[in-house]
Amino acid sequence: MFANIIDGRSIALQVQQDLLPRIAALKARGHPPGLAFVRVGEDLASKVYVGRKEKACADLGIYSKTHVMAEKTTEAELLQVLHRLNGDVALHGILVQSPLPSHIRSERVYSAVNPDKDVDGFHPVNMGKLVLGDTTGFIACTPAGIRELLIRTDIKIQGTNVVVLGRGNIVGKPLAILLCQKQKHANATVTLCHSGTRDLKAHCLRADILVAAMGVPEFVRADMVKPGATVVDVGVNRVSDPSAKTGSRLVGDVAFDAVQKIAGRITPNPGGVGPMTIAMLMQNTVLAAERASGRET
Ligand code: GUN
Numbered sequence: 001m002f003a004n005i006i007d008g009r010s011i012a013l014q015v016q017q018d019l020l021p022r023i024a025a026l027k028a029r030g031h032p033p034g035l036a037f038v039r040v041g042e043d044l045a046s047k048v049y050v051g052r053k054e055k056a057c058a059d060l061g062i063y064s065k066t067h068v069m070a071e072k073t074t075e076a077e078l079l080q081v082l083h084r085l086n087g088d089v090a091l092h093g094i095l096v097q098s099p100l101p102s103h104i105r106s107e108r109v110y111s112a113v114n115p116d117k118d119v120d121g122f123h124p125v126n127m128g129k130l131v132l133g134d135t136t137g138f139i140a141c142t143p144a145g146i147r148e149l150l151i152r153t154d155i156k157i158q159g160t161n162v163v164v165l166g167r168g169n170i171v172g173k174p175l176a177i178l179l180c181q182k183q184k185h186a187n188a189t190v191t192l193c194h195s196g197t198r199d200l201k202a203h204c205l206r207a208d209i210l211v212a213a214m215g216v217p218e219f220v221r222a223d224m225v226k227p228g229a230t231v232v233d234v235g236v237n238r239v240s241d242p243s244a245k246t247g248s249r250l251v252g253d254v255a256f257d258a259v260q261k262i263a264g265r266i267t268p269n270p271g272g273v274g275p276m277t278i279a280m281l282m283q284n285t286v287l288a289a290e291r292a293s294g295r296e297t
Contacts, residue, residue, distance in 0.1 A: 004260070006232075006267045011152050012145075012275035015283060016060055022286050023061055026293060033289035034063040035093040035119065035281075036085045040078060040104065041071035045236070046097045053095070056278045062285060063090065075104045079112050086114040092288040093119035095281065098170065116291065119284035121174070130174055133181045138284050143175035145276030146211060146232055151185050155209070155230050155265060162188040163207035165200075165253070166214035171234050175211060200224075212253035220254040228264040234273050 026033055035057055039050050050066060057064035067081055078096075085094050094117045100106050110122040118126050121140035129137030150157055162179050166172035172192060180190040191203050194214070204210055204224040212220045213234035225231060235253030252269035260266050267273055 004263060004265050006149055006153050006230075006265050006272060008149060008267055008272040008275045011149055012279035014152065015148060015276070015279040016056065019060060019282055019286050022290065026286070026289050027061070029293060031289055031293035032061075032063055032090075033093075033285050034065070034088075034091040035095065035285045036088070036091045037064065037066040038069065038078070038081060038085075038094070038096045039066065040069045040073050040097075041101050043099065046099070050097050053278055053281060056282055057285075060282055062282065065091070071101055073101070073104070075108060078104060078109060082109070082112045086112075086117060089292075091117065092292050093117055093281075093285040095120050117288060119281060119288055121284070122169070127169075127174065130177055133183060138288070139178060139280075140170060140174045141277045141280040141284065142171045142213075142234065142273060143178050144280040144284075146175060146234070146273060147178060147185060148280065149232070149267065149273070149276050150209070150230070153265065157185055157209070158187045160188050160208035161206050162190045162209045162211070163193060163203050164190060164211045164213065165193050165204070165220070166212070166234075167192055167194040168213065168215075171213040172211075175213070214253055216253055217251045218253070218255040220259060222255065222258040222262045225259055225262045227262055229262075230265040231259055231263040232267050232273065233269045235269065236274070 094113050115123045115125040121138040126137040164176045176190045176192040179188045209230045211232040217237040217239050233252035233254040241249045
């Protein structure tokens, strides 16, 4: 690996190792942490992601249970399952894998998860707490994971210019809010760019930390990056590649080979942000269990 590559896999492993004593303490007090996954339909990527999250739970000794529901599941049926999971005292976290089939209104679904079990941080109460800087909620896992990556690689956030590309509810919007809070490991000047932004390149060139989360394959080119900047690639895009065995391959939102030569630090893809999202999900689940058992550490 090049010296400037941020190794998300090993940092995620550190985060997960740090959870082990907290999980052991919960078990010793008779409160083993539990997490429910709900997957609707047969989206291939979702199957892979939920599988990785199940494995992380198994590796850490967190109890998990997965509900697989058919593509044609109605919104009412899904809400009924969530109602049941909300009332199950063995489960401290509930994760409904996104994307949901188009006939299901995702905002209805995320609002139906008990905010105290919303380890994804998607419920309006937890989003609202994030906006207010109230730390009693849950922060969405990918934004939380990106901040943790920066902290654990000693990349200064305070006072820097952060440019976030993409205003999605899962990454861009919550990350922009998180990094501009008047708090430790934040307090940055954040610019949130999107499809309506004029002269996007000029914004990118001012970034000390540039986060690409817009879902456009290899959008960020070397001439958009300030030399020495930190570049974080959140994108997972499947592009066709006749030379690949499957006819396609995964690329990020950053043209890695070229940008890597300009950036001070850069996340690889895969092996950057993805493992951190899972690690923060584990952390939120442990936190939810600690809160439920009345002993937050
Ligand atoms: N799909 C992509 N990222 C996420 C995530 O963080 N949580 C859920 N539930 N679905 C996702």
